[in-house]
Amino acid sequence: MIPTNYYVILSAILFGLGVFAFIFRRNIITIFMSIELMLNAVNLAFVAFSQALGKLDGQVFVLFVIVVAAAEAAVGLGIIILIARNRQTLNVERVDLLKL
Amino acid sequence: MISLLSANAELIITIVKIALLLFIVLTVNAYLTWFERKVVAHMQSRWGPHRVGPHGLLQPLADGVKFLFKEDPTPAGVDKFVYYLAPLLALSLALTSIAIIPFGPEPLHLFGHDIYLGIAPLNLNIGILALFAITALGVYGVALAGWSSNSKYPLLGGLRSSAQMVSYELALTMSVVGVLLMAGSFNLRDIINAQASHPERGLLGWNVWPQILGFFCFFTAAVAETNRVPFDLPEAESELVAGFHTEYASFKFAMFFIAEYTSMITVSCLCTIMFFGGWLSPFPASWTFTHYVPSLILIPAGLWVIWDGLRYETVFGRMVLPGVGSVITLLGALFVALPDVNNFIQGPFWLLSKILGFLFVYVWMRGTLPRFRYDQLMAFGWKLLLPVSIVNVIITSFVILMWGKK
Amino acid sequence: MTAQLVVFFALAALAVIGAVSLILQKHPIHSALSLIVVMVALAGLYLLMGAEFVAAVQIIVYGGAIMVLFVFVIMLLNAGVEEHTSISKMAGIPGLLLVVALAGFVAATIAKSGASVQAATQTGMLSSTKGISEMVFKDFVYPFELTSFLILVAILGATVLAQREKS
Numbered sequence: 162m163i164p165t166n167y168y169v170i171l172s173a174i175l176f177g178l179g180v181f182a183f184i185f186r187r188n189i190i191t192i193f194m195s196i197e198l199m200l201n202a203v204n205l206a207f208v209a210f211s212q213a214l215g216k217l218d219g220q221v222f223v224l225f226v227i228v229v230a231a232a233e234a235a236v237g238l239g240i241i242i243l244i245a246r247n248r249q250t251l252n253v254e255r256v257d258l259l260k261l
Numbered sequence: 262m263i264s265l266l267s268a269n270a271e272l273i274i275t276i277v278k279i280a281l282l283l284f285i286v287l288t289v290n291a292y293l294t295w296f297e298r299k300v301v302a303h304m305q306s307r308w309g310p311h312r313v314g315p316h317g318l319l320q321p322l323a324d325g326v327k328f329l330f331k332e333d334p335t336p337a338g339v340d341k342f343v344y345y346l347a348p349l350l351a352l353s354l355a356l357t358s359i360a361i362i363p364f365g366p367e368p369l370h371l372f373g374h375d376i377y378l379g380i381a382p383l384n385l386n387i388g389i390l391a392l393f394a395i396t397a398l399g400v401y402g403v404a405l406a407g408w409s410s411n412s413k414y415p416l417l418g419g420l421r422s423s424a425q426m427v428s429y430e431l432a433l434t435m436s437v438v439g440v441l442l443m444a445g446s447f448n449l450r451d452i453i454n455a456q457a458s459h460p461e462r463g464l465l466g467w468n469v470w471p472q473i474l475g476f477f478c479f480f481t482a483a484v485a486e487t488n489r490v491p492f493d494l495p496e497a498e499s500e501l502v503a504g505f506h507t508e509y510a511s512f513k514f515a516m517f518f519i520a521e522y523t524s525m526i527t528v529s530c531l532c533t534i535m536f537f538g539g540w541l542s543p544f545p546a547s548w549t550f551t552h553y554v555p556s557l558i559l560i561p562a563g564l565w566v567i568w569d570g571l572r573y574e575t576v577f578g579r580m581v582l583p584g585v586g587s588v589i590t591l592l593g594a595l596f597v598a599l600p601d602v603n604n605f606i607q608g609p610f611w612l613l614s615k616i617l618g619f620l621f622v623y624v625w626m627r628g629t630l631p632r633f634r635y636d637q638l639m640a641f642g643w644k645l646l647l648p649v650s651i652v653n654v655i656i657t658s659f660v661i662l663m664w665g666k667k
Numbered sequence: 668m669t670a671q672l673v674v675f676f677a678l679a680a681l682a683v684i685g686a687v688s689l690i691l692q693k694h695p696i697h698s699a700l701s702l703i704v705v706m707v708a709l710a711g712l713y714l715l716m717g718a719e720f721v722a723a724v725q726i727i728v729y730g731g732a733i734m735v736l737f738v739f740v741i742m743l744l745n746a747g748v749e750e751h752t753s754i755s756k757m758a759g760i761p762g763l764l765l766v767v768a769l770a771g772f773v774a775a776t777i778a779k780s781g782a783s784v785q786a787a788t789q790t791g792m793l794s795s796t797k798g799i800s801e802m803v804f805k806d807f808v809y810p811f812e813l814t815s816f817l818i819l820v821a822i823l824g825a826t827v828l829a830q831r832e833k834s
Contacts, residue, residue: 163675166777168712171679173773175705177766178686184762190695190741194702197733198686201709204725212716217798220721221807224799227728228814232821234733238740239828245744343696386796390723397731401703404735408696408742420742427735447796 168209175202187252189241193234200230270374278380279360286359290522291321297624304628315570315578331511336411339508343409348509348516351402355520358395358527361388363450365608366540378609388449389441392531393434396486400426402520403488403505410508418504421635422488422495428642429485429492435650436478439657440468440535453539460546467538472657476536478650483528485642487521489623491630492638529619530612537615540608552603555610556593563590674715682708695746699737706730720796 179202182195204223211219241251248256295310295317302309310317335344363379370376377383385391400423407419441447444455452468459466469476485492496504506517533539544551563586570582596603633641685705689698706729713722803811 163671163715167675167679168716169777170774171682171712173770173777174683175686176773177770178683178690180769181762181766182686182690184758184765185690186698188695188746190737190744190746191689191698194689194695194698194737197729198689198702198705201706201729204721205709205712208713208716208718208721212718217795217802220718220795220799221802223718223721224724224803225807225810225814227724228818231728231733232814232817234736235821235825236828238736239825242740242744242829251744251746340694340696343700346700387719387723390720390727394723394726394731397727400731400735401738404738404742405696408738416742420739423735423739427732430731 165209165213169206172202172206172209175199175205187254189244189251189253189256192253193237193241197230197234200226270372274374274376275380278376282359282380283356286356286523286526287519289526290519291325293522293526293620294324294518295321296620297627300621300624301628304625315573315575315582318581325515328511328515333510333512336508338411340409340411343405345513347402347406347409348513348520350405351399351520352516352523354395354399354402355523355527358392359523359530361385361392361395361449362527362530362534363453364540364612365605366450366453367605367608369605383450385448387447389437389447389452389531389535392527393430396433396524397430399520399524400430402517406509406517407505410505412508415505415507418495418507422505425488425492425495425635425638425642426486428639429482429646432478432642432646432650433482433486435647435654436475436482437535438650438654439472439475442654442657442661443468443471449534449539452535453541456538457541463541463545463548464538464543467536467541469536471660472536472653474649474653475657476532478646478653479536480532482642482646482650483532484623484626485638487524487528489521489525490627491632494632494635494638525620525623526616529616529623532619533612533615538611539615540612542607542611552607553597555603555606556596559593559596560590563587563593671715675712678708678711678715681705682712693748695741696738699734699741702737703730703734706734718795720799 176199179195179199182198183192186192186195204226207219207223207226209219211217211223244256245251250256298320299309299317310320313320313323335341360380363377363381365378368375368377381388403426404419404423407415407417407422410416410419440452444452446452446455456467484490488496496506506514509517542551542554544554566586566589567583568586570579570584570586573579573582596606682705685701685708688701689705692698692701706725710722710725710730713719713725
C-alpha cells in the first residue's frame with residue numbers, strides 16, 4: 162500500500178504549481194484554470210486523508226468542492242466573456258483600471 | 262517460459278481478450294456500414310452495394326482500402342497538435358467504452374482459469390457511471406476537431422454538435438436512474454441479475470415494462486448523443502458541408518466514422534442490458550426446450566445461404582456463399598450436438614440478437630425520419646426530454662417507496 | 668516496487684507534467700488540454716485509493732462539463748497566443764522561489780509530523796458509493812440542499828451575465 166504522505170506531497174507540489182501559474186500567466190482564462198488546478202490539488206489531499214482515517218467525510222467534502230467549483234466556473238466564465246467584450250483584450254495587465 | 266506465463270496469467274488473458282474484442286468490434290463496425298447501406302437502400306426500393314462481392318459483402322473491405330490509399334492533406338493554419346489529437350481521442354474513447362460491457366454470464370474454463378466474457382472485472386462497482394464518464398469525455402473529440410480545422414463550417418458544426426451532446430447527456434443520465442433504483446447497483450451484471458429475479462416471467466421481467474418512459478428517454482437521448490438521424494444536423498451533408506469533420510480526409514475521417522459506429526454499438530448494448538434483460542432469454546426459465554432456439558435459427562439460415570449461393574450470378578459468389586452458409590449450418594449443428602457449448606452460448610446469443618435488433622432500429626430511423634432543425638433539437642432536449650426523465654425518477658422512487666421493489 | 672507503486676508514480680508524473688505544461692504552453696487551448704490531463708490523472712489516483720465514486724464524478728463533472736465550458740469560451744473568444752510583458756517576466760523568478768518555499772514548507776511539516784500521518788497506509792473501504800450517499804442524505808443534507816440552491820443562483824447569474832444588451 163502507498164503511504165499517505167506520498168499523496169499529500171503530490172498535492173502540495175500541484176498546489177504550488179497552481180500558485181505559480183496564477184502569478185506568472187497573463188491570460189485571464191489561464192489564470193482561472195490555475196485556480197481549478199489548486200482546487201484539484203486540495204481534493205487530492207482530502208481523499209488521501211479520508212482513506213487514511215477510514216472515514217468517508219473527505220470524499221463527501223470533495224463532492225461539495227467539485228459542485229462549488231462548477232458553479233464558480235460558470236459565473237466566472239460569464240464575467241470573462243463580458244470583460245472580453247468590453248475591453249477587447251484577455252490580458253490581465255490591460256484591465257487593471259476601472260475606467261478605460 | 263511456462264512458469265512466466267502462468268505467473269502473469271491474468272495479464273495475458275486480459276491482453277488476449279482485449280485484442281480479440283478489438284478485432285471483433287472493428288469487423289462488426291465494417292459490416293455495420295454494409296448493413297446500413299443495404300437496409301437503407303432496400304427501404305428506398307433500390308439495391309445497395311451488390312457488385313463488390315456476393316451481395317456486396319466485400320464492400321467494407323473496398324472502403325477500407327480506399328481510405329488507406331486516399332490522399333491525406335492537412336489544411337494550412339491548423340493547430341497541428343490538436344488537429345491530429347481530435348480523431349485519435351474520439352476513436353480511443355469510443356473503443357474504450359466497449360471494455361465495460363459484459364457479454365455473457367458463464368465463464369469459459371480454460372487452463373484452470375475462469376475466463377468471463379467481457380474485459381471489465383466482475384466487481385466493477387461503478388460500471389454504468391464509468392460508461393457515462395467516457396461519454397462525457399467524448400465531447401472533446403468533436404469540439405477540438407471543429408476548432409482546429411481553422412475554417413468556418415467545421416467550427417460552427419463542432420460547436421453545435423458538442424452543445425447538443427452536452428445537453429442530451431443530462432437526459433441520458435437521468436433516464437437511467439429509474440433502472441438503477443430498481444437494481445440497487447451501478448454494476449451492469451447486477452442490473453441484469455435484478456431482471457432475472459423472477460425467472461418464470463421471462464420476457465415480462467425485463468426492465469422495459471416498468472420503465473417504459475425511461476426507455477424512450479434513454480433511447481432518444483442516446484440517438485442524439487451519437488449524432489445520428491434525426492439529430493444529425495451538425496454533420497449533415499446538405500447543411501454544414503460535413504460539419505466538424507469537413508477538413509478531415511481519408512484515415513482521420515475513417516477514425517471519426519469508426520468512433521460514431523462504435524458508439525452506436527455501445528449504446529445498443531446499454532439499451533439491451535439495462536432495459537431488455539441483456540443476456541436473459543425471453544422465454545421462461547422452465548421451458549428448457551428453448552435452449553435449442555439458437556440452433557433452430559442458425560441451421561435454416563445457413564441452409565438458405567447455401568441455397569441462395571448455389572444460384573448466385575457470379576462464379577465467386579457461387580464459391581463463397583455456400584462456404585459461408587455451410588459454416589453457419591455446422592455451427593448450429595455443433596450447438597445441438599454439444600450441450601455444454603449450448604449452455605455457454607445461450608447468454609451471448611440472446612445478447613447479440615437484441616443488439617442486432619437495436620442496430621436495425623437505428624438504421625431504420627436513418628432511412629425514414631427527417632432531421633430536426635437545431636433550435637427544435639435543443640428545445641426538445643431541454644424542455645421535453647429532461648423534465649420527462651426527472652418525472653420518471655420521481656414516479657419510480659414513489660412506487661418503490663410505497664410498494665417495495667417490484 | 669510493487670505494481671501499485673509503479674502505477675502511483677506513473678499517474679503522479681502525468682499529473683505533474685500536465686501542471687508544468689499548463690504553465691509553459693503559449694496558447695490557452697493547450698493549457699486547457701493539459702489541465703484535462705491533470706484531471707484524468709487525478710481520477711486515476713482516486714481509483715488507486717479505492718474512491719471509485721469520486722473518480723467517476725471527477726471525470727464526469729470536472730473533465731466532462733467544467734473543462735468543456737473552458738474550451739467553449741476559449742473557442743468563442745478566439746483567444747490567441749498571449750504576450751509576456753516585462754511585469755510578468757519580473758514575476759517569474761520571485762514566484763518560483765515563493766512556490767518552492769510553499770511546497771517545501773508543506774513537505775517539511777509532513778516529514779516532521781507524527782508517525783501516524785507519515786506511515787498511515789490506506790485502510791480498505793467498502794462500497795464507497797453507498798457510504799457516500801448515506802452520508803450526503805443523512806448527515807450532510809443541509810449543505811446538499813444549499814449547494815443545489817447555489818447551482819440555481821449560478822445558472823441565473825451566468826444567464827444574466829451572458830446576455831447581450833438590449834439596445
